[in-house]
Amino acid sequence: MTPVLYELRGRDDRLRFSPFCWRARLALAHKGIEAELVPMLFTDKSPIDFCDSTTVPVLKDAHGVAMDSYDIFKHLDAHYPNAGNGPLIGDAQAQARLNFVKVYAEQVMAVGFFRLVALDLLAAIHPDDREYFRSAREARFGMSFEEFHNVEIARGILDSAFKPLRGLLANQPFMDGDAPAAADYLVFGFFIWAHIVSDTSPFGETEDAGDPLVQWRERMMDLHDGMARKAPRASEIAQ
Ligand SMILES: N[C@@H](CCC(=O)N[C@@H](CS)C(=O)NCC(=O)O)C(=O)O
Numbered sequence: 001m002t003p004v005l006y007e008l009r010g011r012d013d014r015l016r017f018s019p020f021c022w023r024a025r026l027a028l029a030h031k032g033i034e035a036e037l038v039p040m041l042f043t044d045k046s047p048i049d050f051c052d053s054t055t056v057p058v059l060k061d062a063h064g065v066a067m068d069s070y071d072i073f074k075h076l077d078a079h080y081p082n083a084g085n086g087p088l089i090g091d092a093q094a095q096a097r098l099n100f101v102k103v104y105a106e107q108v109m110a111v112g113f114f115r116l117v118a119l120d121l122l123a124a125i126h127p128d129d130r131e132y133f134r135s136a137r138e139a140r141f142g143m144s145f146e147e148f149h150n151v152e153i154a155r156g157i158l159d160s161a162f163k164p165l166r167g168l169l170a171n172q173p174f175m176d177g178d179a180p181a182a183a184d185y186l187v188f189g190f191f192i193w194a195h196i197v198s199d200t201s202p203f204g205e206t207e208d209a210g211d212p213l214v215q216w217r218e219r220m221m222d223l224h225d226g227m228a229r230k231a232p233r234a235s236e237i238a239q
Contacts, residue, residue, distance in 0.1 A: 002036050003028070003061035006048050009039035010124045010197075011239075014232040017124060017196040019110070019189035022228070023069040024057035026185040029224035031076050032084030035059070042129040069189070070102060073182050088182040101175070101183045104164070105190060112157030113190045113202065118149035120198035124234040151200060158202050162213055169212040173219060180223060188220045192228045199235050 005028065007021035016022075016037070028035050040047045040056050048058050053067035059075065066075035073088045081087060089095050114121075122145055125133055134145060141148045165187070168175060175183035194202060201207055207214050221229040 001062050003033055003059060004038055005035040006038045006040050006056045006058040006060075008056050009041065009126065010234070011126050012232075012237045013039060014237060015124055015196065015234060016231065017121075017193050017234075018056065019193035020055070020069040021057045022192050023185045023189040024059060024072045025227070026188070026224065027069075027073050027076055027088055027182070028059075029227055030085045030088060030181070030185070031080050033076070033080065035061075041126050042132050044128075070186075073185075085179065085181075088185070090181070098182055098186070102186050104161075105187045109158070109161040109187065110190050112154050112161050113194045114154075115148055115150050115157065116154035116200055116202055117194045117198040118145050120200070120234065121193075123239075124197040155202070155204060162202075165216075166211070166213045169216045174216070180220065184216075184220060188217075188228075191217055191220065192231065195228075195233065196231055197234050199233075 005021070005024055007016055007024070008018040009015065010017055016039070025037075038047050045054060048054075048056065051058055051060075051065050051067055055068070057069055057072060059066045059072045061079070063075065063079040066072045076083075077088050089098055122130055122134060138144055138148075165175070172178070174180040175187060191202070194200075203211065203214060209215075
């Protein structure tokens with residue numbers, strides 16, 4: 001069977017911005033696997049009724065179902081170990097280290113991105129989903145979207161969160177070394193999320209082309225035939 005990736009769609013079906021779904025898309029591209037992409041709304045999860053997940057991405061293929069972006073990496077490595085560009089994660093030691101990258105990306109860096117684009121994200125979400133998403137996330141933030149969206153605070157968080165990435169990328173082209181793999185995709189998911197929903201740069205009013213992190217972001221945009229660069233952005237699609 002053709003693998004199927006279930007992913008979140010936005011107000012327009014071309015808007016596919018979920019950071020977790022992007023991890024899965026990039027991982028599939030890394031393996032050279034073409035998947036059918038099936039959209040889902042927050043408020044209509046019927047496409048993934050067949051499994052035990054309430055979130056996307058979900059990947060279904062001939063080997064079974066993987067219901068989380070990180071589990072999709074593991075599933076692809078288990079069932080397609082040497083396909084395309086090879087392993088995503090690597091050995092057990094590499095996986096143990098990757099766990100740190102995942103926690104850092106989701107619990108430190110992502111907060112900065114979310115505060116940078118919160119209102120743009122809400123506008124990019126399907127109108128039927130906005131009330132659900134607003135109330136679920138406001139309960140989590142402990143404040144309104146309008147208060148949470150704060151470019152100055154966001155850039156402060158990101159300036160700090162970007163330091164370890166810059167330190168690493170000053171010495172190697174990708175987080176995983178000479179070529180991109182799971183660590184790069186885990187982190188880049190949040191960059192492409194913000195890029196699709198908003199025109200506000202995470203780097204400030206002007207971007208420094210000599211910044212190793214800006215250079216890495218550009219390399220990531222170019223990967224796999226420029227799939228991230230080609231992704232339609234909210235600002236390109238009429239409201
Ligand atoms: N741990 C999951 C998180 C996935 C996740 O939170 N996905 C969001 C879309 S970006 C979702 O489906 N949320 C459903 C909901 O909040 O009801 C992963 O890494 O795959």
